[in-house]
Amino acid sequence: MKEERFSSEQLQILYDILGLIIPSSDEYLKPSASIILEDSASLAEEFILLANSALHKIQELSILSLNNDWGKLENEEKIGVINLFQKKENRLFTNFCLCIINAYYTNALVLKAINTKSIPPFPEGNQLKEFDYLMLENVFLKGEIYRKTE
Amino acid sequence: MTPEVDVLIIGAGASGAAAAWNLSNLNLKIVCLEQGEHTNPANYPSTKIGWELFKNNEYHVSPNVRKLKSDYPINDSSSPISIANYNAVGGSTILYSGHFPRFHPSDFKVKSLDGVADDWPLDYNELEPFYDLNDKMTGVSGLSGDPAYPPIEIYQQAIPLGKLGETMGNGFNKLGWHWWPSYSAIITREIQGRGKCINLGPCNMGCPQGAKSSVDVTYWPIALKNGVELRTQSRVREITVNDKGLATGAIYYNAKGEECIQKAKIVIIACNGVGTPRLLLNSKSKLFPNGLANRSGLVGQNLMLHPLGYVEGTFDEMLDSNIGPHGCCIQSQEFYETNAERGFVRGYTMQILRGPGPVETATSGLLRKEIQIGQQHHEQFDSKLGRTIGMGIIVEDLPETHNNVTLDPELTDTNGIPAPKVNYTLSDNSKKMLAHGLSKGVEVMEAAGAKKTLKFGPVKNTGWHLMGTAKMGNDPNNSVVNKWGNSHDVSNLFIVDSSIFVTSGGVNPASTLQALSLYITNHIIKNRNNLVVP
Numbered sequence: 001m002k003e004e005r006f007s008s009e010q011l012q013i014l015y016d017i018l019g020l021i022i023p024s025s026d027e028y029l030k031p032s033a034s035i036i037l038e039d040s041a042s043l044a045e046e047f048i049l050l051a052n053s054a055l056h057k058i059q060e061l062s063i064l065s066l067n068n069d070w071g072k073l074e075n076e077e078k079i080g081v082i083n084l085f086q087k088k089e090n091r092l093f094t095n096f097c098l099c100i101i102n103a104y105y106t107n108a109l110v111l112k113a114i115n116t117k118s119i120p121p122f123p124e125g126n127q128l129k130e131f132d133y134l135m136l137e138n139v140f141l142k143g144e145i146y147r148k149t150e
Numbered sequence: 151m152t153p154e155v156d157v158l159i160i161g162a163g164a165s166g167a168a169a170a171w172n173l174s175n176l177n178l179k180i181v182c183l184e185q186g187e188h189t190n191p192a193n194y195p196s197t198k199i200g201w202e203l204f205k206n207n208e209y210h211v212s213p214n215v216r217k218l219k220s221d222y223p224i225n226d227s228s229s230p231i232s233i234a235n236y237n238a239v240g241g242s243t244i245l246y247s248g249h250f251p252r253f254h255p256s257d258f259k260v261k262s263l264d265g266v267a268d269d270w271p272l273d274y275n276e277l278e279p280f281y282d283l284n285d286k287m288t289g290v291s292g293l294s295g296d297p298a299y300p301p302i303e304i305y306q307q308a309i310p311l312g313k314l315g316e317t318m319g320n321g322f323n324k325l326g327w328h329w330w331p332s333y334s335a336i337i338t339r340e341i342q343g344r345g346k347c348i349n350l351g352p353c354n355m356g357c358p359q360g361a362k363s364s365v366d367v368t369y370w371p372i373a374l375k376n377g378v379e380l381r382t383q384s385r386v387r388e389i390t391v392n393d394k395g396l397a398t399g400a401i402y403y404n405a406k407g408e409e410c411i412q413k414a415k416i417v418i419i420a421c422n423g424v425g426t427p428r429l430l431l432n433s434k435s436k437l438f439p440n441g442l443a444n445r446s447g448l449v450g451q452n453l454m455l456h457p458l459g460y461v462e463g464t465f466d467e468m469l470d471s472n473i474g475p476h477g478c479c480i481q482s483q484e485f486y487e488t489n490a491e492r493g494f495v496r497g498y499t500m501q502i503l504r505g506p507g508p509v510e511t512a513t514s515g516l517l518r519k520e521i522q523i524g525q526q527h528h529e530q531f532d533s534k535l536g537r538t539i540g541m542g543i544i545v546e547d548l549p550e551t552h553n554n555v556t557l558d559p560e561l562t563d564t565n566g567i568p569a570p571k572v573n574y575t576l577s578d579n580s581k582k583m584l585a586h587g588l589s590k591g592v593e594v595m596e597a598a599g600a601k602k603t604l605k606f607g608p609v610k611n612t613g614w615h616l617m618g619t620a621k622m623g624n625d626p627n628n629s630v631v632n633k634w635g636n637s638h639d640v641s642n643l644f645i646v647d648s649s650i651f652v653t654s655g656g657v658n659p660a661s662t663l664q665a666l667s668l669y670i671t672n673h674i675i676k677n678r679n680n681l682v683v684p
């Protein structure tokens with residue numbers, strides 16, 4: 001699907017942008033958001049539409065603000081362009097980020113990296129700590145708190 | 151036209167299923183018409199890795215967003231609270247959390263005790279055997295000995311509270327406030343071939359285990375085995391009457407959109423607090439020009455929705471709060487009974503909710519600017535997932551005629567049947583109670599060790615408790631049905647859903663509305679030979 005919707009140049013820019021929006025982290029063992037491009041099935045129609053608009057806007061802002069193509073910018077400059085995008089087109093930016101989050105946090109590798117315990121289809125379920133009934137002792141000893149009606 | 155049946159039930163949700171099962175023990179010909187279809191647990195979102203995303207479309211709580219074939223639109227633009235339901239075999243229990251507390255004895259005596267609204271024409275003791283029967287049939291877990299209630303026998307061990315429940319329990323203990331493990335319509339021990347709860351979490355999009363006691367896995371399998379005919383994709387347009395003012399059956403549209411007629415000796419409505427008044431108001435005739443069973447003018451009036459307050463606490467320690475049944479953990483009824491010093495009458499339940507899944511954690515964090523994009527994203531996300539605890543404040547709203555369900559003059563469903571319009575505003579009493587609940591919620595979160603809290607209410611998409619729109623009572627001028635759910639105006643017409651509630655109580659309604667359905671159908675069983683039928 002992604003090949004049909006994005007040119008290879010656009011795809012490269014998209015990898016860059018997603019990697020800056022949610023970068024990979026060694027500390028949290030999480031991949032960057034560009035991982036969502038690897039799994040075309042997870043890309044919702046809405047993502048494709050918003051990504052196209054975002055790409056257009058970002059390329060435009062690179063030229064306008066730095067007089068250069070996105071591909072030729074340094075990393076810091078790219079972050080600057082993304083910040084500018086967020087400032088100038090907040091609604092588009094937020095919707096684009098929400099779409100990225102939807103795809104990212106439903107990606108199997110990401111879910112394995114974070115603390116979701118068992119992941120769908122949940123074959124084994126989860127264990128929860130049983131509680132100590134003694135915790136209720138004082139509640140019980142305080143006596144009835146409902147109003148009698150007879 | 152199909153042959154006349156003994157009993158026609160309209161609606162296959164919580165109350166309709168209980169009615170069908172209870173009556174199926176007799177040798178009666180029973181048909182249930184349901185506009186939705188059977189759901190297939192194997193297809194529930196919770197079996198899929200992207201389960202959280204379904205909340206935004208096919209499994210959204212609002213029919214106006216879902217727009218499934220089984221849904222009808224509801225104009226709720228004149229209400230700060232949007233209506234939530236589900237239309238299928240199982241009704242709204244397909245999505246419900248299964249939080250299953252009963253009403254308190256005082257809830258039936260609101261006028262005598264607090265001087266507001268009306269007393270119910272029945273009391274807790276009369277309903278108690280049916281609460282018990284319903285618990286047994288449903289499979290309810292919890293813990294006996296709760297000082298907020300008269301003794302209740304519990305058949306299944308409480309759901310494990312997890313670190314989250316323990317943390318909140320400690321918070322309540324610090325303040326010396328009441329709390330108790332939730333009464334949960336979720337089984338912790340296998341019964342009737344249903345799997346026990348394995349603490350997955352996404353109960354609000356259907357439980358693939360069959361552990362959550364939605365009525366498609368409790369009452370319906372037995373009712374069907376006993377011979378009840380359940381006709382799905384059958385949307386009732388109106389209830390028909392003869393010239394003696396008796397109900398004769400219903401006109402409905404089948405899956406192909408064809409108009410069909412089902413004749414019946416007794417008609418039972420179970421379409422919920424919005425669907426039921428809509429159906430009655432749509433059933434106009436020469437004898438009932440203002441809608442069926444509406445000589446009191448109260449059909450659709452007195453809508454109660456339980457405005458919901460939400461409090462959230464974020465904790466430093468990992469609580470694994472995103473796992474376990476979302477809506478069932480512990481509850482507090484410290485502020486349930488009236489205390490005049492608080493500045494309002496009646497009260498509320500605090501229902502502890504487990505934390506959101508990863509998508510919701512990240513999206514709500516982004517929108518609230520608590521989780522950003524860029525390098526800091528992972529640390530901020532990690533400080534949230536599994537470390538937040540939610541709390542619902544279930545506010546008892548009182549019956550008021552300006553809160554109502556009418557027919558929208560323009561909006562219709564796909565069969566061209568006029569759609570309901572909801573008008574609702576919060577009274578001063580509800581507003582004060584909500585504010586009190588939110589501040590007490592923050593207090594207990596802080597006592598439990600929350601480092602950060604937030605609170606807001608009423609929460610928009612939480613109009614899931616639909617009550618009061620065909621109230622019961624002894625006076626035909628001031629109620630729609632009598633204490634047996636029997637219409638004052640139409641002697642062979644019964645209503646068994648929560649539209650017959652006189653007041654709303656401060657608890658989730660499913661346990662009470664199902665107990666009422668069993669109580670009413672028991673009355674029908676005992677008195678069926680004396681009923682005047684066509």
Ligand SMILES: Cc1cc2nc3c(=O)[nH]c(=O)nc-3n(C[C@H](O)[C@H](O)[C@H](O)COP(=O)(O)OP(=O)(O)OC[C@H]3O[C@@H](n4cnc5c(N)ncnc54)[C@H](O)[C@@H]3O)c2cc1C
Binds near residue numbers: 163237239614615616
């Ligand atoms: C997200 C969510 C969470 C909830 N959580 C809880 C909880 O934790 N505890 C609790 O006690 N309650 C909870 N509830 C509320 C509870 O589910 C309802 O109170 C209960 O299901 C109402 O039962 P009912 O029989 O009145 O209506 P429903 O269960 O809504 O069933 C009504 C049925 O009638 C059918 N119907 C309506 N009109 C027609 C027509 N014209 N022709 C044919 N069929 C028709 C509908 O399709 C539907 O299936 C929750 C609800 C939701 C949506």
Ligand code: SF4
Binds near residue numbers: 346348357358359362
């Ligand atoms: S937590 Fe339990 S009840 Fe809820 S969906 Fe999972 S198994 Fe079902």
